Amino acid sequence: MSGTAKQTLLERCLQHLQEVGFSDLSMRELAAAIGTSHRMLHYHFGSRDGLLVEIVNLMEARQRAALAALEADTSDLTELSRAFWKRVSDPALAPAERLFFEIYAHALNGRPWTAGFRESVVTAWTGPVTDMLTRHGLPPRQAGRAARLSLAVGRGLLLDLLATGDQAAVDDAAELFAELIARVEEPRDTPPSPR
Amino acid sequence: MSGTAKQTLLERCLQHLQEVGFSDLSMRELAAAIGTSHRMLHYHFGSRDGLLVEIVNLMEARQRAALAALEADTSDLTELSRAFWKRVSDPALAPAERLFFEIYAHALNGRPWTAGFRESVVTAWTGPVTDMLTRHGLPPRQAGRAARLSLAVGRGLLLDLLATGDQAAVDDAAELFAELIARVEEPRDTPPSPR
DNA sequence: ACCGTGATGTACCAAACGGTACAGCTACCA
DNA sequence: TGGTAGCTGTACCGTTTGGTACATCACGGT
Numbered sequence: 001m002s003g004t005a006k007q008t009l010l011e012r013c014l015q016h017l018q019e020v021g022f023s024d025l026s027m028r029e030l031a032a033a034i035g036t037s038h039r040m041l042h043y044h045f046g047s048r049d050g051l052l053v054e055i056v057n058l059m060e061a062r063q064r065a066a067l068a069a070l071e072a073d074t075s076d077l078t079e080l081s082r083a084f085w086k087r088v089s090d091p092a093l094a095p096a097e098r099l100f101f102e103i104y105a106h107a108l109n110g111r112p113w114t115a116g117f118r119e120s121v122v123t124a125w126t127g128p129v130t131d132m133l134t135r136h137g138l139p140p141r142q143a144g145r146a147a148r149l150s151l152a153v154g155r156g157l158l159l160d161l162l163a164t165g166d167q168a169a170v171d172d173a174a175e176l177f178a179e180l181i182a183r184v185e186e187p188r189d190t191p192p193s194p195r
Numbered sequence: 196m197s198g199t200a201k202q203t204l205l206e207r208c209l210q211h212l213q214e215v216g217f218s219d220l221s222m223r224e225l226a227a228a229i230g231t232s233h234r235m236l237h238y239h240f241g242s243r244d245g246l247l248v249e250i251v252n253l254m255e256a257r258q259r260a261a262l263a264a265l266e267a268d269t270s271d272l273t274e275l276s277r278a279f280w281k282r283v284s285d286p287a288l289a290p291a292e293r294l295f296f297e298i299y300a301h302a303l304n305g306r307p308w309t310a311g312f313r314e315s316v317v318t319a320w321t322g323p324v325t326d327m328l329t330r331h332g333l334p335p336r337q338a339g340r341a342a343r344l345s346l347a348v349g350r351g352l353l354l355d356l357l358a359t360g361d362q363a364a365v366d367d368a369a370e371l372f373a374e375l376i377a378r379v380e381e382p383r384d385t386p387p388s389p390r
Numbered sequence: 391a392c393c394g395t396g397a398t399g400t401a402c403c404a405a406a407c408g409g410t411a412c413a414g415c416t417a418c419c420a
Numbered sequence: 421t422g423g424t425a426g427c428t429g430t431a432c433c434g435t436t437t438g439g440t441a442c443a444t445c446a447c448g449g450t
Contacts, residue, residue, distance in 0.1 A: 156347025
């Protein structure tokens with residue numbers, strides 16, 4: 001086994017970054033926290049940015065896997081939305097999501113090591129979710145915009161939940177969206193918007 | 196005029212932080228960028244965290260003012276939602292919003308200087324928005340959850356917009372939500388969810 | 391027995407960091 | 421005219437940073 005030592009190290013780095021973030025964390029502090037030396041981190045990852053690139057890649061792979069595992073066992077859009085929220089709002093995922101939003105912030109400031117993240121952070125989700133919604137009966141015209149909205153709802157509610165910890169209130173808002181999403185293809189009771 | 200010099204300095208700091216972020220920015224770099232010395236920043240703000248606290252306070256005040264300026268000139272929920280999104284998606288606000296999300300990420304990691312931010316980042320909005328929705332005819336039971344959902348939608352779509360720059364696609368998703376939000380008080384065509 | 395390869399410890403580097411002591415400067419008020 | 425309060429530049433402090441040179445260790449193949 002060649003990459004095992006490096007993989008183990010990367011895993012422990014990821015776990016610790018999920019606990020405390022990385023913005024104010026030096027290579028030395030990180031190394032000490034996971035029981036190695038900063039010399040080892042530089043040996044395996046080359047530089048601080050090199051480490052962060054591998055962390056981002058690992059997180060992307062995990063998210064893709066989690067997304068792929070979201071196969072639908074219901075044809076009801078409301079139930080699908082509920083199941084989706086139940087998965088992502090699992091408290092066990094909170095540390096990973098905190099780290100996700102921290103990386104997101106750095107990506108918005110154009111940090112070079114976030115290049116891959118920036119390109120896939122939205123499209124990696126809207127594609128599969130659009131397909132899923134189409135399979136659930138939404139016309140293609142609606143599936144794309146509903147996917148984009150659903151993604152925004154998920155991330156917006158997660159931001160709320162992580163900041164307030166008010167599980168009940170955020171769950172309630174998620175439930176409202178689950179009820180609303182089922183009405184995407186229903187006719188409106190008012191004429192199309194003026195102007 | 197007592198606080199003028201400090202206020203001017205703070206203003207220029209805010210502007211520069213909106214351009215490049217603060218996570219990887221030292222007091223010296225910031226000072227040089229805005230044409231002063233790091234000595235001055237320490238004199239006026241005491242420490243790096245002291246500066247960040249004042250930046251956060253200033254941004255909160257601006258956001259409160261912007262929220263208060265959002266008076267509704269329509270009783271149509273859909274139009275209200277459209278107007279809301281049109282305001283916050285103004286490209287001129289993008290730098291301020293990038294900085295907002297960067298502070299948010301640090302708040303999620305429990306940085307002490309974000310204490311005030313953490314307490315108000317959700318509640319400062321859900322309160323007024325709930326009132327606004329109530330005034331627009333939503334029953335209290337629905338207004339609260341609709342406000343929380345609307346806030347999440349706004350922030351989630353903003354994250355998308357800032358990362359992808361795909362104004363048209365994000366506007367389209369926002370329009371879908373504007374159409375859906377008007378149906379909150381409509382009766383459903385299916386019986387209440389089982390279980 | 392030998393050697394090469396991956397892994398690791400020690401010890402160091404120049405640069406930058408946050409923060410501060412101290413000596414001035416300007417300007418207004420008595 | 422003489423302070424006194426706010427502001428600023430210089431020059432420094434000890435510490436930490438990302439990164440590296442070098443010597444060493446464990447060990448599997450030959």
